[in-house]
Amino acid sequence: MRAELAPFAVDLLLALAGLGVLLALRLVPRRASAMAAALGLAYLTGAAVVPMVLIAGLAIGIPLTLTTYAVVVLICAGVGAMRSRSQEEGRTPAAQVRWTRRWRSWPAELWIAGACIALLGLLVAVGMFSALKMPLTGWDAWSIWARKAQMLTVHDSLIEGFWTSPSYSWTHLDYPIQYPVWEALHFRAAGVFDAQALLRHVWLLLLAFVWAAAYLLRGQARPLVWAPLLLLAAAAPGVWEQLLTGYADVPMAIFAGLGAISLALWLSQEDGRLLALAVVMLAAAANTKNEGLMAAVALLGVAGSIAVVRGLSLRRFAVAFAFVATAILPWRIWTAAHGLEGDMPVSKGIDPGYLLDRVDRVWPSVQTIGQELANQGRWLYLLPLAALAVAASLVSGVGRRIAGFYLASFVLVWFGLVWSYWISPNPLDWHLTLSADRVISVPMFICLAAAVHLFGLLLSAAGGQRRRMRDSAHPSIASSD
Amino acid sequence: MRLLGEVLVALGIGAAVFVVARRVGMGAQRALGAVVLVPIAIAIVLAAPTFRDDLTSLRDQRREYAPLSRYQAEVRPGSEMGFAVDFLAWVKAQFAPEDTFHIEVGRVPDETDVAGVGVRQGAIMQWSLFQLAPHLAVEQSAKARDLKPGEGHNADWFVFYESEPTELPALRFSDAMTYAPGFSIARARLAR
Numbered sequence: 184m185r186a187e188l189a190p191f192a193v194d195l196l197l198a199l200a201g202l203g204v205l206l207a208l209r210l211v212p213r214r215a216s217a218m219a220a221a222l223g224l225a226y227l228t229g230a231a232v233v234p235m236v237l238i239a240g241l242a243i244g245i246p247l248t249l250t251t252y253a254v255v256v257l258i259c260a261g262v263g264a265m266r267s268r269s270q271e272e273g274r275t276p277a278a279q280v281r282w283t284r285r286w287r288s289w290p291a292e293l294w295i296a297g298a299c300i301a302l303l304g305l306l307v308a309v310g311m312f313s314a315l316k317m318p319l320t321g322w323d324a325w326s327i328w329a330r331k332a333q334m335l336t337v338h339d340s341l342i343e344g345f346w347t348s349p350s351y352s353w354t355h356l357d358y359p360i361q362y363p364v365w366e367a368l369h370f371r372a373a374g375v376f377d378a379q380a381l382l383r384h385v386w387l388l389l390l391a392f393v394w395a396a397a398y399l400l401r402g403q404a405r406p407l408v409w410a411p412l413l414l415l416a417a418a419a420p421g422v423w424e425q426l427l428t429g430y431a432d433v434p435m436a437i438f439a440g441l442g443a444i445s446l447a448l449w450l451s452q453e454d455g456r457l458l459a460l461a462v463v464m465l466a467a468a469a470n471t472k473n474e475g476l477m478a479a480v481a482l483l484g485v486a487g488s489i490a491v492v493r494g495l496s497l498r499r500f501a502v503a504f505a506f507v508a509t510a511i512l513p514w515r516i517w518t519a520a521h522g523l524e525g526d527m528p529v530s531k532g533i534d535p536g537y538l539l540d541r542v543d544r545v546w547p548s549v550q551t552i553g554q555e556l557a558n559q560g561r562w563l564y565l566l567p568l569a570a571l572a573v574a575a576s577l578v579s580g581v582g583r584r585i586a587g588f589y590l591a592s593f594v595l596v597w598f599g600l601v602w603s604y605w606i607s608p609n610p611l612d613w614h615l616t617l618s619a620d621r622v623i624s625v626p627m628f629i630c631l632a633a634a635v636h637l638f639g640l641l642l643s644a645a646g647g648q649r650r651r652m653r654d655s656a657h658p659s660i661a662s663s664d
Numbered sequence: 665m666r667l668l669g670e671v672l673v674a675l676g677i678g679a680a681v682f683v684v685a686r687r688v689g690m691g692a693q694r695a696l697g698a699v700v701l702v703p704i705a706i707a708i709v710l711a712a713p714t715f716r717d718d719l720t721s722l723r724d725q726r727r728e729y730a731p732l733s734r735y736q737a738e739v740r741p742g743s744e745m746g747f748a749v750d751f752l753a754w755v756k757a758q759f760a761p762e763d764t765f766h767i768e769v770g771r772v773p774d775e776t777d778v779a780g781v782g783v784r785q786g787a788i789m790q791w792s793l794f795q796l797a798p799h800l801a802v803e804q805s806a807k808a809r810d811l812k813p814g815e816g817h818n819a820d821w822f823v824f825y826e827s828e829p830t831e832l833p834a835l836r837f838s839d840a841m842t843y844a845p846g847f848s849i850a851r852a853r854l855a856r
Contacts, residue, residue: 305719306715309722309723312722312726313667313725313726314725315726316729316730316732317725318729318732318736318737318738318740318741318742319741320744322741322844325794326665326790326791330794330797333797333798334798337797337798338798344764345800348802349803350793350800351801352803353786353790354790376798377738378737378738378740379729379732379737379738407701410704411704414708415708416720418714419714420714420718421716427725468842532700550665553665553668554665555666556667557665557667558709559669560714563714564710564711564713565709566667566670567674567707568703568704570671570674570675571678572675572700574675575699575700581696638700638704641697641699641700642692642696642700645695645697645698
């Protein structure tokens with residue numbers, strides 16, 4: 184019984200910790216209905232912050248145990264509870280929620296959104312049920328991620344016999360360990376490393392992402408927009424099938440996608456709390472995979488450039504950038520101190536001679552990534568929809584800054600992926616075959632964010648003054664539910 | 665390029681929807697709304713079969729994996745690749761909790777080498793190290809599978825996978841136990 188249920192308690196506590204962080208950031212008001220509405224975002228915030236803290240602890244010798252996990256959760260929740268106290272006096276009453284009205288008076292929009300949510304619920308329920316006994320069969324799932332999780336389950340620290348041993352160098356010991364720590368927390372709660380006990384929980388990551396994206400963008404996009412688009416994303420085999428391989432690409436893309444949404448919202452509303460949320464999510468992406476670091480740098484680079492052009496607070500942005508860097512440093516310092524190096528020759532990646540010698544790797548990489556992005560059977564038209572949303576925004580002038588952000592981010596991440604294949608020491612065909620269908624997760628999540636966000640703004644503009652979204656102050660943050 | 669074509673089709677649909685909406689008398693703003701909603705509706709309709717296939721696929725996976733025992737699930741990747749998972753389970757049962765090991769994987773005649781490493785040998789070694797975890801491998805060279813002088817010196821056990829203890833100096837180990845021809849283990853002489 185413990186093996187079945189206790190890992191779900193880990194998820195619950197992650198949501199509690201994340202709620203504390205959101206309360207501390209004042210992204211969510213201390214009201215039951217508002218906190219319930221933010222549970223998806225809370226779970227991912229907890230799944231971002233708690234493992235990062237535990238990794239920092241591991242790097243300085245603090246053991247990874249359920250006790251330290253509970254302490255971190257309590258600190259996050261406690262800080263949130265204290266910080267949110269001062270909010271209570273000035274809080275606004277809860278808004279009338281449309282689905283509390285009689286169902287006969289629901290508008291068609293609500294029925295459509297409700298149908299999409301019901302289908303999403305069906306998919307997640309069937310998915311979790313099907314994953315109850317599903318083993319980890321993906322190569323990297325057992326060879327890299329679960330192997331490390333197993334070590335973090337059996338041992339409380341980064342034992343030398345594994346983490347710095349040349350015998351295990353092929354398991355990419357330098358890779359960030361956010362995902363193995365998340366896995367290990369579940370295994371520890373279960374009391375045993377069980378290859379069948381993990382994949383049911385990855386569905387929670389997907390459910391939480393959809394929930395969080397809808398929560399963050401609900402002030403910008405009506406349910407008629409976000410519900411079908413997020414259903415498309417969840418139902419895309421490129422998303423859920425990958426999650427069930429036990430690879431870390433989609434979990435990383437989930438963090439990066441929420442980071443992109445938060446940054447886009449910050450660019451349009453200049454609300455520092457959204458920038459803080461972006462920091463949390465991008466740091467988690469960077470701590471999950473090296474591609475996540477690249478995505479974080481790309482997204483922050485684009486947002487910073489737009490901030491400079493638009494005269495936004497650069498001091499805030501610099502602080503945010505520093506926080507992301509600080510969050511990823513513990514693991515990087517630990518690996519550097521123990522002589523662990525990755526197989527990507529990053530320093531050569533800016534050497535013109537090295538790049539020229541390997542320029543024949545560029546076009547095949549561009550082509551292969553393009554082919555994967557064009558696989559609509561896997562990605563359910565998210566990219567064409569995003570392209571239309573960006574084009575419509577740029578032409579109409581609605582949300583042009585945000586469209587520019589998403590477009591430039593997509594291009595820069597694509598360039599980053601091509602660059603990584605360009606400089607990789609691995610045989611190109613082999614490398615592309617094994618990874619191209621996975622590494623496009625981040626660009627696809629940027630497409631999803633762009634489609635929901637921009638279509639939402641365009642539909643608001645189309646609805647005129649009567650339906651115009653209240654985008655002068657972000658309604659989904661703190662002041663209302 | 666297919667991707668460019670798909671993007672152009674999407675933009676074309678958006679433009680066509682806008683033009684048609686204007687022709688039927690919608691204002692520019694409402695036509696913009698149609699540019700949003702019609703493509704989303706088209707995408708949902710096109711994706712409907714995929715959604716059905718998703719559910720079918722998940723149901724099939726459930727049927728496939730439900731009968732697996734915990735052991736069968738744990739060794740599933742290795743058994744799918746044709747590795748000797750039962751031998752490795754037997755090996756693990758011989759180890760004391762803190763025991764370490766060094767594994768010798770033999771080469772098959774048609775072994776394919778990539779960057780100096782036999783692909784099959786490498787796969788077997790990676791899987792074996794996973795299945796034998798949390799026992800730790802020591803002095804396991806990732807590049808060369810052959811036991812070098814001194815390599816595995818500090819291991820408690822030698823594991824011979826498709827190889828024979830006779831290929832090593834007998835002084836290095838004792839108490840060899842054979843699971844099947846080509847599959848055996850031996851206690852290292854210097855083991856704790």
